Amino acid sequence: MSARCIMVLGTTSGAGKSWLATALCRYYANQGLRVAPFKAQNMSNNARVVAAAGDGFGEIGSAQYFQALAARAAPDVRMNPLLLKPEADTRSQVVLLGQAHAGLSAMPWRGRSLEVWPQIAAALDELRAENDVVVIEGAGSPAEINLHESDVVNMRVARHANARCLLVTDIDRGGAFAHLYGTWALLPEDEQRLIRGFVLNKFRGDAALLAPAPQWLRERTGVPVVATIPMQWNHGLPEEDGVFDDRPHGAPGAVHTRVSVIAYPRISNLDEFQPLKNIAGVRLNWARSPADVEGADWIVLPGSKATASDMAWLRAQGLDAAITAHAAAGRRVLGICGGLQMLGEAMIDTVGVDGNAAGLGLLPLVTSFEAGKTVRLADVRFGELHGVWRQLEGVPVRGYEIHHGQTAQHPAMAASGDLARVVIPGIAWQNGAGNVLGLYLHGMFEDARVLRALFGEQALTLDAVFERMAHGVGQWFDPASLALE
Incomplete structure (x- = not known):
């Protein structure tokens, strides 16, 4: 039996996809389910070494490594089959199933998708066959319509897995409702139907002030706002994708x-x-x-x-x-x-x-x-x-x-x-x-x-961080939105 799939999409990079996917991995693992994370393509110079086929080692993005730990699963190259490691503004080293691939690194971006999709789909199918739940993370935004035809990480994956998709946005940056509506509106109808919930992330203030925007969104899209996640300062999860906060960091106490x-x-x-x-x-x-x-x-x-x-x-x-x-x-x-x-x-x-x-x-x-x-x-x-x-x-x-x-x-x-x-x-x-x-x-x-x-x-241990995140999911989400059909 194939695993049920839930997918976290974002209106932008930095919306909170990796954080939420990690939290969901521990949330479902705490229900006694076999859980695996998956991100078809990750662009990041933050990578981890994991066991690969045979007795070798391979690289995956750090986010999927931590998501695997949150899921209480052994990190696996199939969890991030394609890793792009930027070497310059217009060039990346391509890592396929854990191994650097010179031929793919030299290929144009759009032409690469035809070569890598079969391996991506096979990796996802294998994880689905071995687990009860696969928590899938998208990349950037699914509404990057210039890249839609060569997509291997967002809605193509969602369609392949028939995933229940959550669309998360960073409300602290402003324009959150426009981002949610605009992203949904730019998707084809068959892909719109896969969006099952909107998530407002990094909220500061009185949630009562959000009305009537959530209802307005539902009336026009049919998609409910299923969670409002408070701003999580110093949440303890390592940073992802090279996006970091420039404020000095540290736990409370006298500085030594x-x-x-x-x-x-x-x-x-x-x-x-x-x-x-x-x-x-x-x-x-x-x-x-x-x-x-x-x-x-x-x-x-x-x-x-x-x-x-x-x-x-x-x-x-x-x-x-x-x-x-x-x-x-x-x-x-x-x-x-x-x-x-x-x-x-x-x-x-x-x-x-x-x-x-x-x-x-x-x-x-x-x-x-x-x-x-x-x-x-x-x-x-x-x-x-x-x-x-x-x-x-x-x-x-x-x-x-x-x-x-x-x-x-x-x-x-x-x-x-x-x-x-x-x-x-x-x-x-x-x-x-x-x-x-x-x-x-x-x-x-x-x-x-x-x-x-x-x-x-x-x-603070990572395991304690994962537990705190999973507890938050139970507090902030409409339980029905996380039910696995």
Whole structure:
């Protein structure tokens, strides 16, 4: 028997599709149902490593990874069969069923749909056959009529699954009722019939003031407003699609640690910093200028999908000098993946993957880019550490690697006696002074053992976040709208 399918569509990007789909995954899982998430195509540089066919590993979008955890299901490449990782404004790396695909990456956007739809449909059908419920997330808006003929992620998926569709809009931005009505009106009649409920998200104020708009919408569309979701500040779910709030983040309490994460244009895997936002006394801000890192206790250089380009941007902003001065003062600097590569002396690209660039020179390392990509889970232990990072010495950590670069000691600097301390072979290095640490491992802040070592406490767990979200669904929705026929 095929699973029943509920689909979350949005009037715009950032309307709250990923958040609501995650909440619904836990809501249905709490009913004792076998639940799987699905998003046919995701465009994001936030990716996770999951098990793939055989003994290999593959990539899926972070949102579907977290939705799988909310559903109490093992994350699977079929849950996000097509992942587009932007490398420039007009170019993305295409990942199909977990694996980078050079041929598809070179194809025009519209021509690609004919090639990928059979694999997308097969992945969805397999998940439907194995589960009671599949919670499907759309992308952008289903009313992007210029892309309707080549659609593989919105209404084509809804029709294929005969899904009950919820259309969510961000009422905090204004124009919510126009967005809902206009999106519905631009759909063909057979697709309009699949829209079973409108959802107002991020509402602040008195719900009584919404009248008579919901009734007006129902009279003209036949679709009821089935939920009004209050604004969820600091909800605890990692950010999605590179959309993040520029306000300083942190749990309540006196501030003891200020963390500045460099927000270069092609930042990737920014979702891994959510646990830092959930720790009392930690304040996190996204830094784009030297002024943004003033007074920081830590500077973090995160992952990047275009390391050489982002290194050039960093220099253009004057952040290179600010980071160097921060390190010279003995304060903590952490580089993760692309950030590790930037901390070294040089990045060398002879295969056309990323480009050549000089690094910040804070670690005596050199990175060479390779055509093949390292994609794997890692279960390792921090080795000997010195200086301010010494709390991590001997701490086990579980995370993941996604990188084209291969990093090693700079040979000429080694000959002169300038050596990086190897913390985890092939994964992590430290400078002599002990305040600069670079590693290829993503996800270290999601490991409770690391948080206890660094902060002496545990952040709000993801499972607690999922439960809170599911409880909200039970409060805010008309129960009939979530019934599975």
